[in-house]
Amino acid sequence: MTHPVPALSSADPLSGLIASRRPGWTLPQPFFTDPAIHRADLDRVWRTGWLFACHSCELRGPGDYQLVEVDTDSVIVVRGEDGSLRALHNVCRHRGSAICDEPRGHVSKLVCPYHQWAYGLDGRLLAWRGMQPELKKEDFSLRSVHLREVGGLVFIHLAADPSPFDGAEACLAPLLRPQGLLRAKVAKSVDYLVKADWKIVWENNRECYHCDAGHPQYIRANFDHYNSGDTPPLVRTQMEAAVARGEAKWAADGLAPTHRETGMTRFPDAGRGIWYSGNRTPLVEGWVSESMDGRQVAPLMGDYREADVGTLRMRALPNFWNHSSCDHAVTTRLLPAGPQRTAIRVWWLVHEDAVEGRDYELAQLMPFWQLTSDQDWVICERQQRGINSSAYEPGPYSTSKEYNVEGFVRWYLERMKHNA
């Protein structure tokens, strides 16, 4: 790979490369191919931001835990005796052994399988044997990881001094409240290993320019693939009717359409450092759920009293997005898995009382987003292959259709500069 790295003008060895990016055009090749950039992405983006970990409903009782693997770090997210969630590094303070092997499970204590050092669910070292008395147990708690929860979503932050979360909470909490993710259950989750840099996955997520050909089932339900410049009058009328319908019906429940135009809502906002957002968006008439035929596929969730509530959409950089319909919620989580590799998990959630086979069928619940996911991962891997070529050079974004991709790139470069 030949790196078009200009002479360095500052202490940051990447500053020249960062500065070489032409606004409105795709990133230079090394951002997608160079292991050193991948390392910098981990240090400057992933280890300085809030990462979606899992849903709090996955950890119902004290001792329920789940592992989250971020790069070489393994983090235990566990519910304590006091009912609150905590995140702890899965590294014994004795010889450094991992403590939990299984990706999820239940424990009464966190006991290292090597020499049985025993930690409480809050990470405090409770018992060891054979250690000299001059050492003090209180110096050997499991190292903790910052954790915040909002409306059933669990986020962690790997840095010692985390960036603010309050803005995200203020934004997402009211949007999440009616969806009832705290009273949800996971119907299914699927893991993917995608051979593409995580930024390629986000760039794919941030535009619906590819939806016409790429997601034939998705565009039947949504208006995202139209933009101000190419929305036919009929579609504009439909969209306006959908918004009006939402305003009329949802008001009684305190809901409101917050995205009122075709095309994707603007996100992220690099200028103001906004890494989270959410909105309630109308669906095409006749669609009450992001299912293959638009019909409800599970019991109503949360506070919903009727099906026609559009979709709640949320996203948080660098690793989370969610589309929630009246009856189910679909979460996507990205985790870096080495250069040109992204580990992706997709969850389908339904009301906690819903019973498979009686209240819902996976064959009806899953295809809409499983197809969309599969289609996107193929696209992302193909783009990575092309970008790896010596012939790759940055290309232009459509200003009408890829404004959010440009927004993502700006946000990313801002992080790279800010955390250099």
Added chain:
Amino acid sequence: MTHPVPALSSADPLSGLIASRRPGWTLPQPFFTDPAIHRADLDRVWRTGWLFACHSCELRGPGDYQLVEVDTDSVIVVRGEDGSLRALHNVCRHRGSAICDEPRGHVSKLVCPYHQWAYGLDGRLLAWRGMQPELKKEDFSLRSVHLREVGGLVFIHLAADPSPFDGAEACLAPLLRPQGLLRAKVAKSVDYLVKADWKIVWENNRECYHCDAGHPQYIRANFDHYNSGDTPPLVRTQMEAAVARGEAKWAADGLAPTHRETGMTRFPDAGRGIWYSGNRTPLVEGWVSESMDGRQVAPLMGDYREADVGTLRMRALPNFWNHSSCDHAVTTRLLPAGPQRTAIRVWWLVHEDAVEGRDYELAQLMPFWQLTSDQDWVICERQQRGINSSAYEPGPYSTSKEYNVEGFVRWYLERMKHNA
């Protein structure tokens, strides 16, 4: 790996290593093991030379294409509406996605599967949608790759300013004419991934010192494994008879034996920078084809009117050789596939009108060169394993049997110096 790198005497960081090679002896270890040398090989040899891509008969009509993967580059070789072949980088000018997924196929246009930017078979951007009018389509053609065709063989050159091809054309065109590769078809191709540096594969190809033990079936047909110093009088007589027979019989067809001695013809010629050559060589009496029993295994190709035409042999550095008998042709193509890995394809071609099962059987057509290939790849991988040892040190070439290996090494080092 310990690198015996002497102090640098010039701007090229490899110049000391290159200079440390003792003439007549094998290359120092790093040339076979160091990823930095592999990178230099790509930059100084593979990206500065003509590479055999495929046979033009594989792409019969407009829109027929084949991918050639060189290092991280994917090149589309495609026949245009005008009937001529072109080579284009398989990288969309928008977001860099690969365009073609399948290794071969037929297309009417080259449409990027991501956002449907549509290119003509000549690489010109024909259509995009949603892009701002201030951008001009003519600035976004697919990046082209130089292509030359001679007698049915397609070569490409990845550099912007390619080295001359005319000498190769002048040499190979008349030799190729009677073989009729333009009117051939591929009976079969086989792909191999050999765990050895590409230079090890070439060094193996450039001597028949290993043939006695290594290729028991090959030496029944050929005289290569004898050399001036060890050709028994009987064999010398046979060779002379074969040459005389060729001179007598082939003259009417304008053919002539161009290699008249036992042993391999001299190639390459580093002193004069000759990277291609070809010759017509007699086979052992009784052999009219490089088949297991020497008998014809397919209909006559090209202009041949009788079977006894010896073999046409051609080779072009860094990645092509071919042995053609009266009835079939066998091509071998090397492509680098990372340090200590070489991707090799072997093709068997017959007359385009020949019908499998009626005119030829793969079981008769393939074994001679399939065995030879398999035997050589095992040898090459074994040599790579040995060279990886800390105990490896350069050893001496036989001046009577490995003169062409020395010639190859000189040619290679000349390239490495010249393109530093």
Added chain:
Amino acid sequence: MTHPVPALSSADPLSGLIASRRPGWTLPQPFFTDPAIHRADLDRVWRTGWLFACHSCELRGPGDYQLVEVDTDSVIVVRGEDGSLRALHNVCRHRGSAICDEPRGHVSKLVCPYHQWAYGLDGRLLAWRGMQPELKKEDFSLRSVHLREVGGLVFIHLAADPSPFDGAEACLAPLLRPQGLLRAKVAKSVDYLVKADWKIVWENNRECYHCDAGHPQYIRANFDHYNSGDTPPLVRTQMEAAVARGEAKWAADGLAPTHRETGMTRFPDAGRGIWYSGNRTPLVEGWVSESMDGRQVAPLMGDYREADVGTLRMRALPNFWNHSSCDHAVTTRLLPAGPQRTAIRVWWLVHEDAVEGRDYELAQLMPFWQLTSDQDWVICERQQRGINSSAYEPGPYSTSKEYNVEGFVRWYLERMKHNA
């Protein structure tokens, strides 16, 4: 990986990292994760020390050979015409090809399969063909590797000028004599590829702090898991009785218990550079063999005239340990296999006259150490995973239970400094 590398104070780039290690605490992360440290381990430890290769009984007659793969080097250990063992690099002096492919076998000469250069079993070049007369065969012997044998154990040394072996011989020869490994045979060997640095494997081997939970079958037979501070009076009494029993019964055979306390014998001794040791240790009453139920599982070996001889235990850094009972011996050999990878072979040996199915059953012979091995490799891989975390920081060793782990680390760092 962030490396807490202090400013360099000497010519050795690792000296700062080495000096940063806090005595009594585990090694800093890079020692377990950094490929450059792995390289230094190879150069400073593995290539400067005696390595256990195999058992001499595996190579009974002239021409019997075995390959030992150390890093990228392949070494042929072969018995010569004169009955003595030699070690030779498996690299032909011509083009560097490996000579032997199979991991073990029988040859009359060492003939390179590429061009048939033929070497004697002592490595001298006997025959080549086609080479120019000005080259002399005596300059092209296979490069030899130092080899020493003691009591049926074969050690090799890759350096030109090996470190002393006489101390090891003086220590181990008398201990080995009654065990009769020269008159043994391999009943079974098993190969493992463990995803952990070799030092993690040794640290695991050097303490029995993990045995209570980790090796439930092992602790039924042995006293290792007790230490001076935690041996209950009853166990102390049992140990004393076992020692007294050994003294009384073994004296007639010239044997003696050489480890008379619970807990592990001290090894290694970094201060005096001792890399080998051995001792005869009593087993728990009722146990005469390290088998699942403590009963004899094969005929008596060597000079033993009764079963109750405790266990002979030996170890040699960096790659060997052995536990021998009256009836069988179990050897473990480590070989580095890249960063965070260790290739491990475990051998079970019995008397050479023992016949499987008649005199012993693998199902009785193997489980005790196969379980112990499997349990340890799981532990080691889990520790490697934990150490890879950014949250890993050195932890304290138990002074009463991990004194030998501290001893190993000191020995290792001494090697790293001494051979810088």
